[in-house]
Amino acid sequence: MHIVFKQLFISGAIGMAFISGASAAPLNVVTSFSIIDDFARQVGGDRVTVKSIVPANGDAHAYEPKPADVIALKRADLVLVNGLQFDTFMQRLAKSSETKAPVVEVTKGIEPLKNAEDEHGHGGEPAHDDHDHDHGHEHDHGEYDPHAWQSVPNAMIYVKNIADALCKVDSAGCESYKANASAYTQKLQALHESVKAAFSALPKDKRTLITSHDAFGYLGAAYGLTLLAPEGTSSATEATAADVAAIIRQIREDKGSAVFMENISNPALIKQIAAEGNVAVGGKLYSDALSGPDAPASTYLKMMQYNADTITKAILKK
Ligand SMILES: [Zn+2]
Incomplete structure (x- = not known):
């Protein structure tokens, strides 16, 4: 009698654990x-x-x-x-x-x-695949x-x-x-309309942006911006002196260009480029990661709106 009760109890407990x-x-x-x-x-x-x-x-x-x-x-x-x-x-x-x-x-x-x-x-x-050995470090881009x-x-x-x-x-x-x-x-559809409206306010000849690595190509393609970066599409790619010189030349020639730091990158290179190109840094963009909870890009919706606002403010105040 005692044994039977114990077995019932155990199988009941297992059953309940399974269900919950x-x-x-x-x-x-x-x-x-x-x-x-x-x-x-x-x-x-x-x-x-x-x-x-x-x-x-x-x-x-x-x-x-x-x-x-x-x-x-x-x-x-x-x-x-x-x-x-x-x-x-x-x-x-x-x-x-x-x-x-x-x-x-x-x-x-x-x-x-x-x-x-x-x-x-x-x-x-x-434009062929010979850069891996030329730079002497590993690339992780395709x-x-x-x-x-x-x-x-x-x-x-x-x-x-x-x-x-x-x-x-x-x-x-x-x-x-x-x-x-x-x-x-x-919500994404509403964001898309809002971002599109923000960028459409930019003059056609003031749509060139410089960031440290080439993370904003899709933004440019979707909303009509030109993006330049000394580091290529992987931040693991080092910028060469020639890359940096070419970007600085571009800034000096194109008065519409704005220069931005990225949340994932060391800002030193961008600060140097801005100083040599004689322009102010336009702010920080969120490229490959969200911010922490206390910063302005803690969700994708906030990130995209923040980036669009930062870009348009920097260009329109010039
Ligand atoms: Zn990236």
């Missing part, structure tokens, strides 16, 4: 960097917990994975990466962690811009510019891909993910 675990445990989503992290939170809502490997204001191009990252990927139910060779360390982490989670590239379906690095600099090198999130219409594709990926690993939550994605996409 199945309904309460959120899905464990790991993302490579803060911008995808924000999208995943927006779409996942309270059914997910999200962790970003590269922190706010961090530089994914130069990220050195830590032992804790291997554990995070091992425990993940879903891994979201940018792709386009932006965050290749994530593929290496996924392999070494032996994670069972699918690794999904959220830029799938985006029309990528060709990597312009070989066309504008490095001492007039021809054929395409990876910074696709800098166009708001592209962000809508990120969001759709994230909703699809979440639906695949958690079909019970699919309706909720789709509803969240749809509501957030409406």
Whole structure:
């Protein structure tokens, strides 16, 4: 009698633990960097917990994975990466962690811009793949510019891909993910209109911007701006003296140019360029990462609006 009671009690406890675990445990989503992290939170809502490997204001191009990252990927139910060779360390982490989670590239379906690095600099090198040995350090960029999130219409594709990926690993939550994605996409649409309106106020001959690395090509393509950078599309690419001289020449010739620091980069080079080009630094743009919670770019919506406002203010006050 006593034994039977004990067995009932144990199996009941296990049953209850199973039921509450199945309904309460959120899905464990790991993302490579803060911008995808924000999208995943927006779409996942309270059914997910999200962790970003590269922190706010961090530089994914130069990220050195830590032992804790291997554990995070091992425990993940879903891994979201940018792709386009932006965050290749994530593929290496996924392999070494032996994670069972699918690794999904959220830029799938985006029309990528060709990597312009070989066309504008490095001492007039021809546009073929000979720069790796010329610079004596490792490049981590590919054929395409990876910074696709800098166009708001592209962000809508990120969001759709994230909703699809979440639906695949958690079909019970699919309706909720789709509803969240749809509501957030409406906010992105409003952001797109607002950013477009801000840039349309700029005179056609004052739309050349200089940043330390070439992170804003998609912004330029979407909103009609010209972007120049001494460092190419990876911040891991060192600017040569010839690159810097060419940019300074450009600023002196083009009175419409404005110069910006980036949140992920050392500002020294940009300050030097601005000083030698005799222009003021127009402020700080958020390129490859969100800010922390107390700064003005703690979400993607805030980041894009802040960048647009900073750019237009700097150019219009000249
Ligand atoms: Zn970058």
